[in-house]
Amino acid sequence: MLLNRRSILAAAPAAAAATVFGAPAFAQGTPAAAPPASGPQQAPGFYRYKIDDIEATAINDGVWLRPLADGFVKNAALDEVKKAQEQAFLPTDVTPIPFTTTVLKTGGKIVLIDTGNGNTGAPTSGTWMANFKAAGFDPAQVDTIIISHFHGDHINGLRLKDGSAVFPKAEVMVSAPEWGYWMDDGKMAAAPEGLKGNFSNVRRVFGPIAKDVKQYEAGKEIAPGVTAVAAPGHTPGHTAYVVSSGNGKLILMSDTTNHPALFVRHPEWQAVFDMDGDQAVDTRRKLLDMAAAERARVAFYHAPFPATGFVAKSGSGYEFVPVQWMPTI
Amino acid sequence: MLLNRRSILAAAPAAAAATVFGAPAFAQGTPAAAPPASGPQQAPGFYRYKIDDIEATAINDGVWLRPLADGFVKNAALDEVKKAQEQAFLPTDVTPIPFTTTVLKTGGKIVLIDTGNGNTGAPTSGTWMANFKAAGFDPAQVDTIIISHFHGDHINGLRLKDGSAVFPKAEVMVSAPEWGYWMDDGKMAAAPEGLKGNFSNVRRVFGPIAKDVKQYEAGKEIAPGVTAVAAPGHTPGHTAYVVSSGNGKLILMSDTTNHPALFVRHPEWQAVFDMDGDQAVDTRRKLLDMAAAERARVAFYHAPFPATGFVAKSGSGYEFVPVQWMPTI
Numbered sequence: 243m244l245l246n247r248r249s250i251l252a253a254a255p256a257a258a259a260a261t262v263f264g265a266p267a268f269a270q271g272t273p274a275a276a277p278p279a280s281g282p283q284q285a286p287g288f289y290r291y292k293i294d295d296i297e298a299t300a301i302n303d304g305v306w307l308r309p310l311a312d313g314f315v316k317n318a319a320l321d322e323v324k325k326a327q328e329q330a331f332l333p334t335d336v337t338p339i340p341f342t343t344t345v346l347k348t349g350g351k352i353v354l355i356d357t358g359n360g361n362t363g364a365p366t367s368g369t370w371m372a373n374f375k376a377a378g379f380d381p382a383q384v385d386t387i388i389i390s391h392f393h394g395d396h397i398n399g400l401r402l403k404d405g406s407a408v409f410p411k412a413e414v415m416v417s418a419p420e421w422g423y424w425m426d427d428g429k430m431a432a433a434p435e436g437l438k439g440n441f442s443n444v445r446r447v448f449g450p451i452a453k454d455v456k457q458y459e460a461g462k463e464i465a466p467g468v469t470a471v472a473a474p475g476h477t478p479g480h481t482a483y484v485v486s487s488g489n490g491k492l493i494l495m496s497d498t499t500n501h502p503a504l505f506v507r508h509p510e511w512q513a514v515f516d517m518d519g520d521q522a523v524d525t526r527r528k529l530l531d532m533a534a535a536e537r538a539r540v541a542f543y544h545a546p547f548p549a550t551g552f553v554a555k556s557g558s559g560y561e562f563v564p565v566q567w568m569p570t571i
Numbered sequence: 572m573l574l575n576r577r578s579i580l581a582a583a584p585a586a587a588a589a590t591v592f593g594a595p596a597f598a599q600g601t602p603a604a605a606p607p608a609s610g611p612q613q614a615p616g617f618y619r620y621k622i623d624d625i626e627a628t629a630i631n632d633g634v635w636l637r638p639l640a641d642g643f644v645k646n647a648a649l650d651e652v653k654k655a656q657e658q659a660f661l662p663t664d665v666t667p668i669p670f671t672t673t674v675l676k677t678g679g680k681i682v683l684i685d686t687g688n689g690n691t692g693a694p695t696s697g698t699w700m701a702n703f704k705a706a707g708f709d710p711a712q713v714d715t716i717i718i719s720h721f722h723g724d725h726i727n728g729l730r731l732k733d734g735s736a737v738f739p740k741a742e743v744m745v746s747a748p749e750w751g752y753w754m755d756d757g758k759m760a761a762a763p764e765g766l767k768g769n770f771s772n773v774r775r776v777f778g779p780i781a782k783d784v785k786q787y788e789a790g791k792e793i794a795p796g797v798t799a800v801a802a803p804g805h806t807p808g809h810t811a812y813v814v815s816s817g818n819g820k821l822i823l824m825s826d827t828t829n830h831p832a833l834f835v836r837h838p839e840w841q842a843v844f845d846m847d848g849d850q851a852v853d854t855r856r857k858l859l860d861m862a863a864a865e866r867a868r869v870a871f872y873h874a875p876f877p878a879t880g881f882v883a884k885s886g887s888g889y890e891f892v893p894v895q896w897m898p899t900i
Binding site: 548 | 612613614615628631633667669676698707875877892893897898899900
């Protein structure tokens, strides 16, 4: 399974050049805007909302159409997974896994939570920069980047394939246990083959800025109104966040679940990317329980865009209820 | 109740001038584009998808925040309605009723199904033209406009408050029984006070083009791939549509339900705007049953944007499952 993911990650750059749906082609060094429309385009993938004084913007980075037969769920039969997708009116040959990061304007700063796939993701991803710019943002103005964990779809937006940095002035903040795990050469040497590609990619992305990266601890307010919440299991230092302002609150779930139609509905299911599956399930149940009990606004990195809504208890699992799209902010 | 609606309609033009969230201010005769952004804006409210060879675009016209205490549901207690909204994570002081029309590119023509509120709707509506233009469309290029029924939020986009026509070359097609009812002076004279405003508005909108309006019958293909389906109850000639192309199919529900969190979940509930409540419930159950049995793609005029998805049976009612937003078309 992990080897599978690794080979997909390795193959992705070539595939990305195909720009299947007008994804931005990144030119030498500088992220380019999307090419001129050659036909009808989808609306830009951003969505703005407020958490009291904090302005949040969901920025979509496209989707990965992951073949279902590749064993996405470690502890459920393929037929059960297909059934769950069918019940959610999703295709049953692929899982359409969307990517949506969150930008916060808080305390006068522009703060990103994760960065998307950059130019090294699936061919139907890589639209982040075009959507970020369509929302009126400029990568040169980003003050702070908070990284939830070190999988490629969260960190590759920091540094393009050619090695260039995308956010020139941003301070980069990472989870201390995540950094401790992936930057440990002993752990890299002892890792199964399938994980080594990710260890290498972490070094590619963070190596040139290693001395400037700021490590944060869970339980602390790490940016104005943003508190880190330990959410281990998916990766050793995987982190969720509580964003608070006045009476407003948002729980940013990161990869506490992958696609809600599978892992919110069936929190006991373990995704192939959950490094410690049992711990991931414990964390998932704890955070989904909290969100449901509080009726808190949530955001999931892999929920359908705009990837924000609520969690309700439903049978032995939960249900993700997307927010009603509003024309106002 | 109807008097209430009438007074809201009457009050709306003045309120609309407030442009609460940057709604387009319509200048003399010609719909203007949205004013320059004075702050962070929401993404444009359009969403494109395909029905095989037909390209559909959902165009949002904002939302009406209807006070819940105004008796929106004729045959349910206020507490029950509040509970349904709470279960859907909606506010419980207002029902946020969105407006989303559908544009079809079919057989080389641009075909609109309904036109939105124009400049005579609630202050948080009236964004239709800005969203239509953001999607790359031009009102001068519209070939055909199909009207589902004669409530103001569906027809007022045809003609601005100052009397000017918005779509210079478009053929306007209306349901024959709808035309027969509202254009009948005898029915107008006999109508309760609360309905007279709507009779007048129908004359305001259609009067100048009465001789050119084309009446269509249910059961017929009225534009390439578009078949009219009788859906009476909401109004006497209220019409739904089946849009077909190759293996693709979309059931355009029009106002067969108002907000899905209320009337898909509780099909037996009657909205204050359902002129024949019992007939509206019969029609609603029939069409929701059909959609659920066929697992057909649907669009609802008053569902949360992009207002397209699927219908699943759920207990004694149904559930609206929104489509997963896709960056591709």
